Amino acid sequence: MTTKSLGGALALTLLASTAFATAASADTLSMWVRASGTNAATNLVNLWNASHPDKIELTTIPDNQMVTKLATGVQAKDVPDLVSFDLIYMPDFMKAGFLTDLTAELKANPNYASVAKAYQDIATYDGKIYGAGFTPDVSILVWNKDLFKKAGLDPEKGPTTLGEIHEDAKKIRALGADTYGFYFSGSCPGCNIFTGSPLMVAAGSKMLPANGKDDALTGDGVKAVLEAYKAMWDEGLVPKSAQADNGQDFVSLFKSGKIGIQGAGGFVIADFKKDVPTMNFGITFLPGVKEGQTSAFVGGDVVAVPVGSKHVDLAKAFINWELTDDAQIEGLAKNNILPSRPSLADNKYFKAEPKLVTTAKALGVGYVPWVFHFNDMVNSDSSPWINMLQRAVFDGDVDGAIKEAREKMKAIAAE
Amino acid sequence: MSVATIPAQDSAAVARPARRLSPTAYLVGAICVAVAALMAAPLALSLLASIKTTADASAVPPHYLPQALSAESYWKVVNFQAGLATYVGNSALVAGITIVACLLLAAPAGYGLARFAFRGKEIAFLLLLAPIMIPYQALLTPLYLDFAKLGLANSHFGLALVHTVLQLPFSIYLMRSAFEAVPREIEEAAAMDGCSSWQSLLRVFLPLAFPGLVTVGLFAFINSWNEFLGALIFMNHETDFTVPIMIVSVRTGNHGAVDWGALQASVVISILPCLAVYLLLQRYYISGLLAGAVK
């Protein structure tokens, strides 16, 4: 028996059991999803609703308020049945006891074993499992094939080292006043941890400390990447507006055909197809300093069951269901979203779009940081991470920036 | 009867010395046009951008005019999640309750402050101003937990109470000023006719201060309509959400990317009701803001 049919049988059994249990009347489950994950989540929820009597109602929470909403909801004992949120919050939520223990159900689900290791790790605390990957995204490098061609570069070959990024960017900048070689959102902490840190990790660095005794920003990778960014900035290969970009123009300039190379996420595949269908772009892994070094930031949303959920069994059933082949392929892959089970990357939808296959493979080489207070350390507007980036690249003090960031991160981790 | 409203033409004495159009008048007119153009420009550009395609709205370099007309941004906003009609309905409900609550509380309070002398009056007035002096973001969390215990969380009524308390200081100030503008003779005449203070309020003061009431309603509407954080914290279901929450969600992309077209469309959409209310009530509230500045 193949995994697929076994999984299918399991799903059917679960479905049947829940159907028996709630045969009397259909329930409605509430689910919170963050704003930027709404489109992705809607695909899965619609698929579930089409084939199950119990319906799920989605509520969209603006990204920045998700933590506050969940925290106040738990305290007021008014939580949704399911919640999907940025996976970097898992450690904090698990530690705070906000989430229901799903260990028994997920360990018994054969599909869970094939979920990408990064997603399994981020959802595990003290040996117990509290969630599963839901709508994955992963960071990759994109390049503009038309600009490459114009600059005399091979449009089918993306850069494979940090040095190549720099060299290629120089050639593209030479094309004209309006064309830039490289881009990054200089005031967006999240964009840069997503696209910049994998360059550092690929070059051998470890990023964030898990506790007060752990090391932060180890290895030479951090310095190498910051120096490369600084060099590109100093040489004018990056538009001046990048410095003030909070993320609102994360991919806008690339979409206008003005940028040669930049880090981005798998989400661009669907996004570009919709908004700029004629753009020729390539996707590859984010590289390190030497050939063959690659990494990625494994991101996206996880799904969990908050403590206080009024439909715990149904919620668990949903999570088990979303890991099935059918849900992953028809719900996610069909809509250009990565399945959280890399083994399913080889599906009919992805075969039609090879960029998706590359992106799915990136899940395998990627990392995800398992730390508390990720928000404070990285995403916050006053975080050591963004201060380090800005001080190194725009102020020019690479060493000082790294040193300061290391100290502040360790201080936060020690809290 | 309408002592509280002074014919507008008389204030021409301030604006210009003579009736015929002097060069000064032309200059003043030109300045008006310039001011209006400057103030309207961002909104006009926003409107133009809202009818561009999504890609064009974030194009680099930007274009003043749309390359091609497209309703896709409006489509996105109108069809987002629960649908625009739901959000508008919720916002209207909350705003409506806020207006009523503001009037019910601010009118008597303004009356008491305007026409009665009692020790501690100014301190009471300061206390009534307190809500605007506290960073209300900090108050929202304890307030939400309190309301949850009282069963007021997740209710539009509860949210309206929060909006009311935020509007109350300004509303009371408006009503106080409006009532202070009523001449003593009229109040004394009513008293001599045997009216109690309550009857005076209902039969004499409220009608005379009607423009003030309208003004309170207008500002209560505008501020309740646009309030975001309280609405998000107090509501837990998409179908209960108000327009500001939808506006934030519809324009948010991955990693903070902003859908500029959706932003512009949502700005245009959210302005329209407030603009309509403002235009309808305009003739009332200008004379309503008789802030009693001059007596």
Place this chain on the structure above:
Amino acid sequence: MGGVQARRRAQGWLYIAPALLFVVLVVVVPFGQLVALSLSNQSLLGGGHFVGFDNYVKIWNDSAFWRALGFTLKYTLWLTPILMGLGYALALLTVDNSPLKKATRTIAFLPVVIGLGSSSLLWIWLFDEQVGLLNKALVDLHVIDAPIVWFVTADLAFWAVSISVTWKVVGFGMVLFVAGIQSINPEILEAAVIDGAGYWSRVWRIVLPLTRRVVLLTTLISVIGSLLALDQFYIMTSGAPRGQTFTAVYWIYQNSFVAFKLGYGAALSVVLTAVIMALSALQIALSQRGKAE
């Protein structure tokens, strides 16, 4: 006589009682809880215990907070005269009710009805060096040679935010002042005209003094609003560069909701409220002197 007065006094209290009770329940009680919270190290995610005045001691040493407060004060001192001055000028400009003036007034008031969040994003779009039309217009009009990146230095960012807030809020002052000016007894002004007083002389000697009260109260509201500024900076500058454009409330937000330090954030809120109340009391005391009543 005494009986009537006592009854009037009691009635006065009765009339303000509902509003007073409401404010006590919905504001004073939660504020009390906030004070209690400030004496703990509670986290947004729950948990924490009583720590007495530790948070307040930390605030004393929190240079980032004092820098944010200083920035907020600088912002308030800079913006208030602009808002009040421009608002009054616009009021004088549009005070008579001719169609052109009314239309101008309506258009100037229009930005007031938009939400501050949307307005901030609208301006960040306009100011953007790449997608923004403001830069393009400035270049097209030959005011500047090349697009400016507005949010890279604290000063430029400050200007940009000020421009956007002025656009949004100036109509509010204008409308209040127009009402104040329109309520001046026209006989006073006509008498001044007959006496030969020129326009500006009338404005300076009659209109301004007679609209004193509305100007002072509007200024108070504007000052308090500026001291509590958050949205415009949160959206437009994200505190950049290097946290130089954090306002006081922004810093509270960072501590409470980003770093999860709810207790510490509550203490910051209490301190900020105290500052605002002190400044408001000062303003009111100054305005009571020589009140035209």
